[in-house]
Amino acid sequence: MINEKVAEPAAASNKPANTSPRVVKDAVIRLAGNSQDGIQAIGGFLARLAGRTDKDVMTYMTIPATISGGPSIFQVRLGTGEVLSAGDEVDLLVAFYQHSYRDHIDTLRDDGILLYDTDQVKPEASTKRMRAIGVPITSRTIEAIGGTAKDKGKNMFVLGLLARMFDLDVPKLEQMLTAYYKGKGEDVARNVLLAFHAGYGYSLTETFAFRPATTRTTRGQVVTDGNQAVVYGALAAGVRFGGGYPITPSSTIMEILRQELPKYGGLFVQAEDELAAVAMTCGASYAGYTALTCTSGPGVSLKSEALGWAVMAEIPMVLVDVQRGGPATGLPTNVEQSDLNIARYGSHGDSPRIVIAPCSVEDCFYTTIEAVNLARAYSCPVIVLSDQALATRVETWERPDFKKCVQDISPNFATRGPNFKPYDNAGDGIAHHAPPGTPIADGKYPVVTGLEHDEYGHPAARPANHAMMVAKRRRKLKLLESKLPPPEMHGPNEGNVLLVGWGSTRGPIQEAVDRARAAGESVSAVHLRYLMPLQPGIKEIMEAFNHVFVVELNDEGMYGYGQLAGILRASFCDARIRGINKTDGLPFKVREILERMHQMIKETKNPVLA
């Protein structure tokens, strides 16, 4: 945050602001207006700019839950050096309207800066220590580009103000603006620049400069949201068919794939419903093209039957679940990590499958590639647990090395057999299918089925056969487990408190660890990327700490622990495993994690008997 980085302590007080730019490591900027004001665009340009200037960025946006407009915010955290979370407290609040001021002033940290439109906002008496800067945003924009266009222009005026305040790279910004708006027509592009310069020209007393960063990447950085990262991960992995049905917040995966796949010789089908979407995904995978389906919320429940079929038939395929608030229709535009149980247990019968979760936007890219490869290597469906926060958040990440990660997974039609057994029980127990079009040497062709079957795929109700096949489907996951890397630690391998996390909460958890350690506490974190099967060494890691708290965005359940915690307790029978959970539909704040952690430590007399 800004004042941590302030050169002279004085700044923390309320004395008249100085004019020389102060050097900062990062800044959390919240733009609060209405969804029509295009504040998303401001955030987008700031993020893109950051990407091009070796700054890191993490954004956090709320999508209005209602259909028609309404209040909306966009929060961007710009920094040099890895930015882990969107930031708890706001360093700079830009308030477009009175309601923006009212609803968000509390998020401003002490001594933070309030930038408000004097034409719209009358700051109310507030005990908060802050530096309030009024700018006639509306009227100045009107001056710059005329009244009619003003609504389109205010965001650009503010972008100009921010460029001035943070000494951003103006030529680069101008490039981006013209590149982006020229499509929309000459006059639009002109107005955009007029408004931008009017803002940049406005003289501000408060200015900052980001501490120069040492370039960390050779290939440079890119800026995407999580769903885009999933899409391009799938394309790089060689996926050429997808089936889906629209549902928030997963829809953009389908929408972008629908547009991109044809260029790659593939296609994406918007099915009539989720049942058809997953069925055609099974079909394409059976045909030799390991395929992907994506959904959220209710769609996950609807796909559980076919997922079970893929487990039984041992067909590789990938389901990307962009988790949202549940149950039922729940909270479509909020984040939750409450689909872990259904991902592991969501089909009838014993139906073991692979479950993995990305921990950042960048990781969405690599996790999707890995999902495709695990599905193929183990002839098993793989569920990728992303979530609404990852999906809609824009982050900068190192541009991938496509020469390395792009792969061709087109089918192998080489003759198989003789005596070809797709479900051969010998060895590792992994099925090896021959897609249709594959000749079988002895002319005895296999069948792929959801009935219990013999090694050739033909129905077999013999008691011993079912027991054997159940064990076979389990055995291959044991093999995978044995090959998994130990989980990633953040902080020392032993100490007082271990925070366990999975998925999108990694950032805030690691930042919590950093803060706690900075404050002299003995706290580490371990992040689980593989949720079925689990990685080796977790038990040992936990045993090296006094307290084990599993941090999850899901319900603490009837006994005070969440979904991953329940799985870990079942696996390791360690009663110290407890949960730090919340279900308010928002990502964890670093503060929330630390407060809950301190409280639970206090409550624990003897952790072993806890």
Place this chain on the structure above:
Amino acid sequence: MINEKVAEPAAASNKPANTSPRVVKDAVIRLAGNSQDGIQAIGGFLARLAGRTDKDVMTYMTIPATISGGPSIFQVRLGTGEVLSAGDEVDLLVAFYQHSYRDHIDTLRDDGILLYDTDQVKPEASTKRMRAIGVPITSRTIEAIGGTAKDKGKNMFVLGLLARMFDLDVPKLEQMLTAYYKGKGEDVARNVLLAFHAGYGYSLTETFAFRPATTRTTRGQVVTDGNQAVVYGALAAGVRFGGGYPITPSSTIMEILRQELPKYGGLFVQAEDELAAVAMTCGASYAGYTALTCTSGPGVSLKSEALGWAVMAEIPMVLVDVQRGGPATGLPTNVEQSDLNIARYGSHGDSPRIVIAPCSVEDCFYTTIEAVNLARAYSCPVIVLSDQALATRVETWERPDFKKCVQDISPNFATRGPNFKPYDNAGDGIAHHAPPGTPIADGKYPVVTGLEHDEYGHPAARPANHAMMVAKRRRKLKLLESKLPPPEMHGPNEGNVLLVGWGSTRGPIQEAVDRARAAGESVSAVHLRYLMPLQPGIKEIMEAFNHVFVVELNDEGMYGYGQLAGILRASFCDARIRGINKTDGLPFKVREILERMHQMIKETKNPVLA
């Protein structure tokens, strides 16, 4: 078994059989033929007869997996005093054909009796010590009723033989036969009796008599299978609407309800699929008539979305899941207990619901009534976990006291409000709905929804509201938990080994305990009827034993324990909880439980560190 009860030890040898009837406590009789031979009918009549003569009976039948005919068996265990399982070993094998002899001779216990058709079967050299009795069943039947009708008659001839062999109540049998067959025409009924008497007239050297039982019941006994018990439980509970879609082995619930409900002023709809079936069940329940839907296997997966809706909307309804072999299409006509996880965790999001499991055919009746009442009391969907074994098994049980258990649950349309809040968060957190047709005093009507909502049922995305409502849906189940009785023990409250069971495995588990204790071992069993939430006191019970084995008909999973075991380990973090599992699609044999138990005890050096 017979020889346990033999008067003189001599009988266990091969000396010429004596002719005076020997007194036995129970007998396991396996009839092996083809499905066309009507051996089911023999078993049925024996069961009914037992019901009318204060004998207990438990049957076990295999349904041919293929569509057209084929080999089939029916096993009936007759006894005085409670019969817990269908019996591991056969005391009397009736073999109609050579294949019947070949496939089933191994199930005959040493010194058991083989009764075979000399016209069809040539006993092969066998090391087994047995008493083989050949009877020209086919030709004698032909003599009795003529060649053409013989296929219809053989089963009745055999029934006659058994009546003679076990000194059964012939007048009662004749009554039943005439009552049953007169509908099929004069000649049929006559042939049936001719064949029966021919069999009864055949002079046998081996005869037995059941030890007289003291009548245990005042209302007398009835004979039904588990699905029938569910149906009449639902009718007694006041259920007047059901929706379903055919699927084995749950179909008969739908079929009988379809026939019975109109007499009660209700109806059952065969829907176009499971999604519609559960949807209209939700609809009827919303309309004020707590309704029931039933399914198996894939149908459970398909219903998980709407179940989640009912959790969120807090609509009472009952889903009866007659579990079969999974995953996917799996083994439709075999038993498995592998739907516990999906019952608890099968919907996306945090979706807590109530899960209970009956342990016998009789219990299917009372569990269904309880399910209806829990659903209404907690405004929550309830899942009843029956299975294929319970569903198709015929048992005798005490006739229910309908005056006591029949209830009227028709809706309450009394005016509600003012300020009516169906989702009032005050107090126990249980929703109280007003069905349509209910006036609201202040004219402000509620909405029922699957979106997260405020107390009036209107959509609310406020972070604090979601957290509150999630807690509310959890809180009411905590309340239920606090009201549950401690689980049922079989055997002393402390000792060396505790067997934990749920659902249909209760019989074999308790019989295993009895056998082990008879052999001087310290073994007890606890049976869990409530699987979500769990009953109080389980932890304490387990702590009073050295070994805790959870006996389940599902996969031992990746870590050596099944689905209930996993839940118990998560709840109590007791590493001694391990699994005795099998997935061969057949009910547990008492022997299988004991063998596995002994093996696991041997393998365990220090149970605490196991």
Place this chain on the structure above:
Amino acid sequence: MMAEAKNVPVEQAKPADSSRYTKKDLVADHPTWCPGCGDFSILSIYFKMMEKRQVPHEKITSVAGIGCSSRFPYFVNAHGVHFLHGRAAAFATGVSLTRPDLHVFVFGGDGDAFSIGGNHLEHTARKNIKMTYVIMDNEVYGLTKKQTSPTSPLGFKSKTDPTGAIDYPVNPMKKLIAAGATFIARSHSHLPNHVMEMMELAMDHEGFSVIECLSECTEFYPGAFDSANPRKGGVFQPVPAGHDVTDELAAYKLAMAPFPGYFGLFYHVNRPSKNALEGQLITEMKKRTNNAAPVELLEKTFDRFS
């Protein structure tokens, strides 16, 4: 329950507060629809019709699936349900068959009705379950922000067909006629009087009545239905005067007319509703068992089991 339900028929059940109500008594949440959304007019017609017909306030029951249009029940101050995407008709079936004292209205969009809900719509129609289903067809997915709908015309540019829709669309009228629906009408939300007329006819039909009501999505498919809107220079073509609404083939022929096609009552026949048929079955069975009470019935059955 069909039986029980008879204890609370419409007339008897005059509740405490069912004195004559007006439209504004039916207003609930302010609709979250976009300005100009066609759904507004259908909502106000529903209010107007109820005010006119004075269905007892507590008996008004609106059921919906998921979609912009499906938020309808939140905006009506009466009993209402917001169920699952595509399953509203099946849910309403459970309500209708257990509650002869109610006439359920179902509201939802084209995706809800023809994509994910297509099968339920068809089977509810053929079984002739008593209810009125108003399909608010904007030929696009609104709530999820502009994907192709089964009714989107060929060439329609959406987020899932950026170069234009290529899948041959569903023809709602053909589908409903072939499915065996007994009351099938088509209307246009920009012509409120016509919508009102169709809704009243539908409400009075003894069985399954369905109205496809074109309802413009001003946000994602503006102007979609101008060609049938006189106020936008379009031509509103009513079903020809001579049309015989009991002639299935003639109705199918009308359905073949090119967009924007005809508006009005395409098909209307009287076939016993499933509600009526199940009612008869109940009456018969109760007669056969001479109206035995549940306890008696169960005792009799269990006599056979012992």
Place this chain on the structure above:
Amino acid sequence: MMAEAKNVPVEQAKPADSSRYTKKDLVADHPTWCPGCGDFSILSIYFKMMEKRQVPHEKITSVAGIGCSSRFPYFVNAHGVHFLHGRAAAFATGVSLTRPDLHVFVFGGDGDAFSIGGNHLEHTARKNIKMTYVIMDNEVYGLTKKQTSPTSPLGFKSKTDPTGAIDYPVNPMKKLIAAGATFIARSHSHLPNHVMEMMELAMDHEGFSVIECLSECTEFYPGAFDSANPRKGGVFQPVPAGHDVTDELAAYKLAMAPFPGYFGLFYHVNRPSKNALEGQLITEMKKRTNNAAPVELLEKTFDRFS
């Protein structure tokens, strides 16, 4: 893949063992069907047709849902899939769209196609996905032992309608015509030559072809189709000579004939299949991006992201 698939077109892919094969090379498990089940004849016609047409053995692909009829793939010694109840058409869509070198056959029952699978059937038809779907209609649920099917006639006594079916049944031909299927035929398993003729025509159709083939369930609905079986004294009524198979209304009129109705080709038009349309889209997009390789494409895209 559409692209890749072009690398293995039918002609090139002559495999090691694809020398001319005979019917008996296609025989797998002995069918578990009941004696006399109508499904036997459809199976042997499939063998006969394949023998005649010599589709390369490794390219024969049969997909099914769940049901007696759906066990079909087990009895065919060729690539086959036994998927889920009602979802065979959706599964086959995934196979068809990724594999232009195959012509997928789907086999299943009336419950599979019209009850649980009704929506997939309809959308597969309107999207005109290339495949041949043979619906083996016995007007009853066979595998689950005699429940009412959507095609069971009124009055049919089943375990779920002990007093006779009361739900107005689906009319398969009407449904398929209204859905926009491009090849619609009707046949009768007791007339093998007719079935064979229809199957061959269907197989050669460039799009979605569907045959409703009456196939008697001797176990649970014996004699159901005798009235159309000359050998049982019935009358087999072929589609009238003059019938124009491109005339939708005429086809619908034929579908209105009372049971047992007409047999033969009801409707047949050429509308580009989704396979073809998606193929064009791919060609276009690849042209626009002048056939850039995946790595290039991704680099270009990520230039925009940086």
